[in-house]
Amino acid sequence: MPNMLDPNLPAFADIQTPALVLDASALQRNITAMAEFAKANGVALRPHAKTHKSTRIAQLQIEAGAVGISCATVAEIEAFAQAGITGLLLTTPVADRPKLARLAAVADQSDISIVVDHADQIHVLHELLDAGSRPLQVLIDIDVGQRRTGIVDTASTLALAQLIDATPGMTFGGIQGFAGHVQHMIDAQERRAGAARVRAMLDEHLHVLAEAGVKAEIVTGSGTGACAYDVTGTFTELQVGSYVFMDSDYGKLEHEGGALPYDPSLFILATVTSVNRAGEFTVDAGVKAMAFNGPVPSLMLGVPEGSTYRFGGDEHGMITMPDGAEAPKLGSRVLLLTTHCDPTVNLHAAYHVVGHNNGVETWPVLARYGA
Amino acid sequence: MPNMLDPNLPAFADIQTPALVLDASALQRNITAMAEFAKANGVALRPHAKTHKSTRIAQLQIEAGAVGISCATVAEIEAFAQAGITGLLLTTPVADRPKLARLAAVADQSDISIVVDHADQIHVLHELLDAGSRPLQVLIDIDVGQRRTGIVDTASTLALAQLIDATPGMTFGGIQGFAGHVQHMIDAQERRAGAARVRAMLDEHLHVLAEAGVKAEIVTGSGTGACAYDVTGTFTELQVGSYVFMDSDYGKLEHEGGALPYDPSLFILATVTSVNRAGEFTVDAGVKAMAFNGPVPSLMLGVPEGSTYRFGGDEHGMITMPDGAEAPKLGSRVLLLTTHCDPTVNLHAAYHVVGHNNGVETWPVLARYGA
Numbered sequence: 001m002p003n004m005l006d007p008n009l010p011a012f013a014d015i016q017t018p019a020l021v022l023d024a025s026a027l028q029r030n031i032t033a034m035a036e037f038a039k040a041n042g043v044a045l046r047p048h049a050k051t052h053k054s055t056r057i058a059q060l061q062i063e064a065g066a067v068g069i070s071c072a073t074v075a076e077i078e079a080f081a082q083a084g085i086t087g088l089l090l091t092t093p094v095a096d097r098p099k100l101a102r103l104a105a106v107a108d109q110s111d112i113s114i115v116v117d118h119a120d121q122i123h124v125l126h127e128l129l130d131a132g133s134r135p136l137q138v139l140i141d142i143d144v145g146q147r148r149t150g151i152v153d154t155a156s157t158l159a160l161a162q163l164i165d166a167t168p169g170m171t172f173g174g175i176q177g178f179a180g181h182v183q184h185m186i187d188a189q190e191r192r193a194g195a196a197r198v199r200a201m202l203d204e205h206l207h208v209l210a211e212a213g214v215k216a217e218i219v220t221g222s223g224t225g226a227c228a229y230d231v232t233g234t235f236t237e238l239q240v241g242s243y244v245f246m247d248s249d250y251g252k253l254e255h256e257g258g259a260l261p262y263d264p265s266l267f268i269l270a271t272v273t274s275v276n277r278a279g280e281f282t283v284d285a286g287v288k289a290m291a292f293n294g295p296v297p298s299l300m301l302g303v304p305e306g307s308t309y310r311f312g313g314d315e316h317g318m319i320t321m322p323d324g325a326e327a328p329k330l331g332s333r334v335l336l337l338t339t340h341c342d343p344t345v346n347l348h349a350a351y352h353v354v355g356h357n358n359g360v361e362t363w364p365v366l367a368r369y370g371a
Numbered sequence: 372m373p374n375m376l377d378p379n380l381p382a383f384a385d386i387q388t389p390a391l392v393l394d395a396s397a398l399q400r401n402i403t404a405m406a407e408f409a410k411a412n413g414v415a416l417r418p419h420a421k422t423h424k425s426t427r428i429a430q431l432q433i434e435a436g437a438v439g440i441s442c443a444t445v446a447e448i449e450a451f452a453q454a455g456i457t458g459l460l461l462t463t464p465v466a467d468r469p470k471l472a473r474l475a476a477v478a479d480q481s482d483i484s485i486v487v488d489h490a491d492q493i494h495v496l497h498e499l500l501d502a503g504s505r506p507l508q509v510l511i512d513i514d515v516g517q518r519r520t521g522i523v524d525t526a527s528t529l530a531l532a533q534l535i536d537a538t539p540g541m542t543f544g545g546i547q548g549f550a551g552h553v554q555h556m557i558d559a560q561e562r563r564a565g566a567a568r569v570r571a572m573l574d575e576h577l578h579v580l581a582e583a584g585v586k587a588e589i590v591t592g593s594g595t596g597a598c599a600y601d602v603t604g605t606f607t608e609l610q611v612g613s614y615v616f617m618d619s620d621y622g623k624l625e626h627e628g629g630a631l632p633y634d635p636s637l638f639i640l641a642t643v644t645s646v647n648r649a650g651e652f653t654v655d656a657g658v659k660a661m662a663f664n665g666p667v668p669s670l671m672l673g674v675p676e677g678s679t680y681r682f683g684g685d686e687h688g689m690i691t692m693p694d695g696a697e698a699p700k701l702g703s704r705v706l707l708l709t710t711h712c713d714p715t716v717n718l719h720a721a722y723h724v725v726g727h728n729n730g731v732e733t734w735p736v737l738a739r740y741g742a
Contacts, residue, residue, distance in 0.1 A: 014469055016446075018740060050685055072686050075387075092655075092686055095644040096702040098385055117645055120701055148653055148683045149645040156647075180684050273466040274488055274520040276527075282519055284463075287714045289740060292664040293682070311664070312519045313551050314421055314713050315443050315463055330491055331467040342685050343658045346718070349741050369389060369660060370720050 007269065007302035007333040011360040012352075017271040018289035020348045021335060022363075024355040026265035027244055028060065033261055034227075034243050035064035041231035046070050046089055046220060048241030051342050054351065055083035056363045057244060062087075070220075070239045074099045074106075075367035081110040089220065090114040091176060091239060093141050093149050097124055104128035104136075113137040113218075115176045117150050122163055122170070129169040137173040138164045139218060142205055144177040144198040154208040161214045174218030175209075177202045178239065183225030188254040195226040199234040206234070224260065225253055247341040248298040264299055267335040268344070269352070270317070272328050279320060281327040283334055286316045289347060294340025302334040309336065378640065378673035378704040382731040383723070388642040389660035391719045392706060393734075395726040397636035398615055399431065404632055405598075405614050406435035412602035417441050417460055417591060419612030422713045425722065426454040427734045428615060433458075441591075441610045445470045445477075446738035452481040460591065461485040462547060462610060464512050464520050468495060475499035475507075484508040484589075486547045488521050493534055493541070500540040508544040509535045510589060513576055515548040515569040525579040532585045545589030546580075548573045549610065554596030559625040566597040570605040577605070595631065596624055618712040619669040635670055638706040639715070640723070641688070643699050650691060652698040654705055657687045660718060665711025673705035680707065 005023055012021070038045045047061045050072035058069045058080060068087015071077040077090050093116050094100055100121070106112055108130045116122060116138055129136060140160050143150030151157045157175070164172040182194035202219060209216050222230035224242040231238070242250050245266035253260055270285035290297075296309040304325035312318045317336070321327065328334065338344045345351075351363045376394055383392070409416045418432045421443035429440045429451060439458015442448040448461050464487050465471055471492070477483055479501045487493060487509055500507060511531050514521030522528045528546070535543040553565035573590060580587050593601035595614040602609070613621050616637035624631055641656035661668075667680040675696035683689045688707070692698065699705065709715045716722075722734040 016469060016473075016741065017467070093644055096388070096642045096704075098387060099642075102387075117647060118701055143647065146683075147648055147651070148687050148689060150647065152647050271467045271470075273464055276488060276514065276521065276523050277518055280518070287662065287664050288717050291658065292662070292714075293658050312517075314717075316519050318519060330489055333467075343663075346659050346685075347740060349739065368720065369718060370387065 005267065005301060005335055005354060007335040009354070009358055011354070011358055012269055012333055015269060015352055015360075017269050017333070018285040019269045020345065020351045021267045021269045022351045022353045023265045023267070024353050026263040027057070030244050030246065030262045030265060031060050031064050034240060035066070038231070038238060039065060043231045043235060044237035046087065046237050046239055047244070048072070048091070048239045049076050049080060051241035051345065052244060053345055053365045053367055054363050055080060055085060055366065058085050067237065073367060074102050075370065077112060078102065078106055079366040081106050081112065086111065088112045089139070091178060093117045093121060095121060100124050101128050104130070107136045108133045113139060113173055115139045115141040116160070117141045119160060119163055122160070122167055126167050126169060131169060136170045138170045139173045139220065140175050142175050142177045142202060144179045144201050144221070146179060146181045148180070150177070154205050157205045158208050158212055158214065161209055165214070172214065174216040174220065174236070175202065175205055177219075177221040178223070179221065179226065180223070183223035184249065184253075185225065186252055186254060188256050191226055191253075192229050195229040199230065202234050224250055224262075228255065242341055245338060245341040247294060247338040247344070248296065249294040249340045251298050251337070252295060264337050266338045266341055266345075267301070268338060270334050270336060272330055272332050272334065273316070275327045275330045279323070281319055281321070282312065283317050283319060284315060285336060286311055286313050288314045290336070290338065291340040291343035291347070293343065296339060297336035299337035300334060302328060302332065376638065376672060376706055376725060378706040380725070380729055382725070382729055383640055383704055386640060386723055388640050388704065389656040390640045391716065391722045392638045392640045393722045393724045394636045394638070395724050397634040398428070401615050401617065401633045401636060402431050402435050405611060406437070409602070409609060410436060414602045414606060415608035417458065417608050417610055418615070419443070419462070419610045420447055420451060422612035422716065423615060424716055424736045424738055425734055426451060426456060426737065429456050438608065444738060445473050446741065448483060449473065449477055450737040452477050452483065457482065459483045460510070462549065464488045464492060466492060471495050472499050475501070478507045479504045484510060484544055486510045486512040487531070488512040490531060490534055493531070493538055497538050497540060502540060507541045509541045510544045510591065511546050513546050513548045513573060515550045515572050515592070517550060517552045519551070521548070525576050528576045529579050529583055529585065532580055536585070543585065545587040545591065545607070546573065546576055548592040549594070550592065550597065551594070554594040555620065556596065557623055557625060559627050562597055563600050566600040570601065573605050595621055599626065613712055616709060616712040618665060618709040618715070619667065620665040620711045622669050622708070623666060635708050637709045637712055637716075638672070639709060641705050641707060643701055643703050643705065644687070646698045646701045650694070652690055652692070653683065654688050654690060655686060656707060657682055657684050659685045661707070661709065662711040662714035662718070664714065667710060668707035670708035671705060673699060673703065
């Protein structure tokens with residue numbers, strides 16, 4: 001049950017808009033619900049940090065039972081290792097020496113796992129890893145139809161697994177199949193079928209490995225859209241990300257028996273900055289405040305019921321009201337549900353987290369693209 | 372004439388990708404060309420900092436003759452005033468007390484100008500401005516058809532100008548008409564006609580002010596798309612922004628007699644991270660590295676001629692090659708012309724600027740949305 005925040009909360013008065021606002025109660029409900037779902041289905045959780053880029057949220061996920069945290073970039077795995085988060089997995093193959101060197105440096109200090117999709121990555125890592133340190137756990141990324149990264153045939157998977165096992169300083173940990181294209185399918189039956197095809201592809205790779213006597217301990221992947229289907233086999237763990245926030249994009253997804261069982265928790269606090277036109281008004285949240293690759297805010301608080309948002313350039317959005325509705329007061333605040341959560345978070349330096357008694361604290365967003 | 376950078380320049384080897392790369396020669400050619408164009412037409416330049424968020428680039432624009440710099444946010448005007456840039460104009464009306472207070476604090480220290488579109492802004496500023504300090508120059512923002520901010524009728528413009536003039540601590544400086552919707556029209560004749568309609572609207576407001584004996588010293592607006600037409604009258608100065616970079620979006624614009632006379636200067640340096648699929652490969656630049664609200668990169672260096680880019684989520688892009696072309700080496704670098712420059716710059720913490728002799732230095736991106 002969403003807890004409807006008040007955009008004109010006194011604690012928001014001094015926040016400079018546009019700003020990320022996170023409802024701590026809804027966040028915790030989502031984390032608990034996913035943890036209970038995974039536990040009930042006997043599958044591990046390694047939630048994805050590319051969604052939140054926050055060690056505070058990662059800690060809540062681990063307290064709820066997650067075995068670790070997935071990261072998309074070397075900068076994320078560095079920041080999370082630095083914060084003492086354990087069970088880190090880099091889900092993106094890295095191919096250049098500068099980044100592999102940073103990764104080897106993290107691996108010398110912390111127990112991390114990574115994925116690869118090419119033998120060259122193994123050769124360079126072998127040169128870079130400190131011979132005396134703990135072995136690095138290496139998984140193989142499988143292309144399950146997204147045509148982005150990953151191995152495309154079972155013979156190459158086996159050859160790469162054998163190369164990893166034969167290389168000093170590393171151990172073969174299993175396989176990854178991430179189906180980003182399936183997570184956002186709106187129709188539940190289509191998504192169910194898409195997820196089944198992905199698992200069938202992974203099963204083929206697992207079969208070839210097993211036939212050769214190579215054990216894949218971990219099978220990692222899935223996401224918020226398909227996790228309800230992916231607990232039926234193949235996967236040992238789920239890399240769910242967006243469930244913590246439930247943005248306007250995931251809010252559109254159908255679920256058998258209703259919407260996905262998570263609450264919207266992440267909003268953009270914006271200020272009403274122009275009220276001169278009949279039937280509409282302008283807020284200070286545009287393309288630099290909210291990711292453009294998602295639907296416009298499907299939930300807005302502090303605006304007349306039935307209003308719609310349109311982007312108005314870098315710094316503005318325009319809100320059209322139903323006939324006869326009155327615009328909010330100039331200078332007042334509104335809350336807009338995030339469009340697409342991962343790239344929206346990346347546009348901000350911090351979350352303003354509304355907790356018990358409507359107190360607000362600030363949590364940093366880590367590992368944005370640096371200098 | 373574009374200077375074609377080499378994506379595998381030795382000076383790029385240690386840059387962590389994805390990263391902003393700026394060609395200093397092309398940048399300087401663009402700044403000089405626009406300065407000469409404005410000078411030849413007797414119009415002032417107040418280039419827009421929302422494009423570059425860089426005091427280094429602002430200084431180059433001022434050295435070339437700009438009368439000042441336009442800013443879109445209070446954080447930008449604070450950062451640029453701090454750096455000693457003069458002639459700052461805030462082009463976005465601000466409506467809430469926390470931001471108006473920051474603005475009043477800057478105005479107490481520096482000669483800045485702002486725009487307003489509502490009497491309430493004048494009343495609050497009057498309370499906040501230090502009575503003893505220099506007068507704040509206030510312009511009126513006119514809605515010239517973008518339906519975003521601004522005054523919509525001439526009677527309100529006159530009333531607001533008279534209120535500004537009657538309020539201690541401020542002076543009426545003129546009017547602004549920014550037509551963001553006109554700048555991106557691809558067809559040159561359509562853009563010419565759109566720009567003429569905007570100027571005609573501004574002329575009506577100017578006429579009513581003049582009839583009442585109110586002098587509008589500054590008439591500010593226009594942009595890279597329409598500036599060729601806006602030097603024919605009405606405007607005393609141009610708020611051009613994108614000409615410094617010429618992204619994939621502005622590269623599509625037709626110009627009478629050819630393309631716009633500016634060179635592409637801003638690229639994303641990316642690494643080839645997956646090469647397992649026939650006919651295509653993957654780079655580490657996606658939605659978190661390049662703005663999604665523009666065309667995909669229309670110019671790519673280090674890739675086979677005729678290749679095309681598609682977004683592949685937060686951290687990836689996929690590049691499809693023509694039949695028979697060979698993929699670049701895994702781990703090698705490519706350069707992608709920015710999609711839409713302003714929001715792309717905002718995704719990065721710094722520019723890697725390639726200057727004489729291919730030396731690279733780092734310039735910070737300022738005033739991204741903060742905590």
